[in-house]
Amino acid sequence: xxxxxxxxxxxxxxxxxxxxxxxxxxATMHGKEAAIVPAFQEQLELTVEIPSAIDTDTLGTFTGEIxxxxxxxxxxxxxxxxxxxxxGLSIGIASEGSYGPHPHVPFIPGGxxxxxxxDDERGIVVSEHLIDDAPxxxxxxxxxxxxxGAFLDHIRFPDHAVIVRPNEPDDRGALIHKGLRTAEAxxxxxxxxxxxxxxxxxxxxxxxxxxxxxTRMASIARLARALCDRLATLCxxxxxxxxxxxxxxxxxxxxxxxxxxxMVRQQIFGCAACEFHEGRPRSDGRTHAxxxxxxxxxx
Ligand SMILES: [Zn+2]
Ligand SMILES: [Zn+2]
Numbered sequence: 352x353x354x355x356x357x358x359x360x361x362x363x364x365x366x367x368x369x370x371x372x373x374x375x376x377x378a379t380m381h382g383k384e385a386a387i388v389p390a391f392q393e394q395l396e397l398t399v400e401i402p403s404a405i406d407t408d409t410l411g412t413f414t415g416e417i418x419x420x421x422x423x424x425x426x427x428x429x430x431x432x433x434x435x436x437x438x439g440l441s442i443g444i445a446s447e448g449s450y451g452p453h454p455h456v457p458f459i460p461g462g463x464x465x466x467x468x469x470d471d472e473r474g475i476v477v478s479e480h481l482i483d484d485a486p487x488x489x490x491x492x493x494x495x496x497x498x499x500g501a502f503l504d505h506i507r508f509p510d511h512a513v514i515v516r517p518n519e520p521d522d523r524g525a526l527i528h529k530g531l532r533t534a535e536a537x538x539x540x541x542x543x544x545x546x547x548x549x550x551x552x553x554x555x556x557x558x559x560x561x562x563x564x565x566t567r568m569a570s571i572a573r574l575a576r577a578l579c580d581r582l583a584t585l586c587x588x589x590x591x592x593x594x595x596x597x598x599x600x601x602x603x604x605x606x607x608x609x610x611x612x613x614m615v616r617q618q619i620f621g622c623a624a625c626e627f628h629e630g631r632p633r634s635d636g637r638t639h640a641x642x643x644x645x646x647x648x649x650x
Pocket of ligand 2: 622626
């Protein structure tokens with residue numbers, strides 16, 4: 352064991368895990384390496400390199416100038432492939448986020464962050480995701496900065512940057528100001544955007560690029576740790592890395608009548624390389640559902 356203070360974080364013998372001593376490429380443009388690289392180096396002893404010459408924005412952007420194709424998993428895989436092609440490395444990492452209405456709760460903003468590791472030596476793709484219940488993801492419509500006081504406090508401006516554009520753009524073409532982090536820059540963006548909108552107002556949105564949104568960056572750091580935990584877990588059948596939960600099965604029996612409810616009955620764990628999978632009881636130990644979730648008792 353080394354005495355440099357990192358040995359506790361690596362939990363186990365140095366250079367023994369499935370990725371110890373190997374090299375990977377992280378395809379990113381927005382400073383995400385600060386949130387992602389330490390987890391891979393400390394938990395897996397995987398050396399992560401950042402390519403200098405790839406433009407991941409060609410795959411689609413958060414600000415909507417280029418539409419993203421496919422699912423976020425497909426987008427993350429395509430991004431990782433770009434990095435692998437640029438460096439010739441056989442292991443690639445990328446992350447992708449998507450923000451919109453909360454997936455389970457209407458009218459509440461939510462986000463999904465997904466991270467993949469592609470391993471062409473083993474022929475596997477391992478992914479992990481998280482749902483961000485409290486993202487800093489908001490918008491407001493304003494003619495001048497005086498209209499935005501409560502909004503700017505709420506999004507914790509200027510730690511979180513904003514994007515400004517005409518609310519209802521006129522015919523003079525696209526106009527967008529990104530990465531605004533000072534009151535002066537915001538005022539001047541409003542002054543050029545509002546007059547170019549049919550309603551004379553500007554649309555002000557949180558800039559969701561990771562380096563502009565520290566709340567999102569923290570979520571990405573948590574996700575990197577979770578993906579590394581999964582990668583350190585080997586399949587009980589074939590020993591491939593990346594064993595973990597892949598699905599859930601609903602049907603937890605109702606506490607009153609025993610009928611299958613819509614609540615999760617068990618977690619399904621599976622392998623990224625082989626067909627092996629197993630059901631495990633809920634991690635919270637619950638064995639029966641509240642009758643409120645039962646289609647028989649509460650139709
Ligand atoms: Zn019931
Ligand atoms: Zn397996």
